[in-house]
Amino acid sequence: MKYPMYKKINLFCVVAILVVGTMSWQSHALRKLGVSNPAVLVSVDISRVLLSLEERAWEEARAQAVIDNIEADKEARRRHIDDYSEEFELYKAGSDKWNELMQEQQLELFEYESLNDYGILIKAREESRGMRTVYLHVRESIATLAEQNGWDYVFVNETVLELPQGDTVDMSAVIGSRRMLYANPVMDVTDTLIEYMNASFDEMAVR
Secondary structure (H helix, E strand, O other): OOOOHHHHHHHHHHHHHHHHHHHHHHHHHHHHHOOOOOOOEEEEOHHHHHHHOHHHHHHHHHHHHHHHHHHHHHHHHHHHHHHHHHHHOOOOOOOHHHHHHHHHHHHHHHHHHHHHHHHHHHHHHHHHHHHHHHHHHHHHHHHHHHHHHOOOEEEEOHHHOOOOOOOOOOHHHHHHHOOOOOOOHHHEOHHHHHHHHHHHHHHHHHO
């Protein structure tokens, strides 16, 4: 069955409109996705940042104060446990009072050992909390600096880390975990971040 000429023309027009519309939509989508200017990438030596922050030192001192209190409590308990030896000499071995003292000493010894385990857990918890707090502030600060300076991406500079030595090192795993092969030192903003965060921390301390 042959189509009349006008129907062929109409069909051709519809197809042409669809093709042009699709191309126009794709071009518009590409324009929306495209970046008008080259992205600005900078890097940070995160290890040096953490070692140089006054806030990190403050968090470590705070955690150490908690640990020192536990250690002082342990030392006092230890001395009290040792003092039982003098009391034992006052009573006959196996007597009711002697057995009572023995039970008290064993109970305090158990509490002392439990406190030792508790201290280990508290130390790990406080150190973890402190590091989490500092890291979150690092991210907040770098976001503020990025907005002020027009940085689009801030990478952790892994090139500053030396490869581990030794013949038993799984180098494939070590290299596979790295994401950066080179970082231009000119684009390193580590000092800027350290100065900004220390200044902000000093300002908060004054308040």
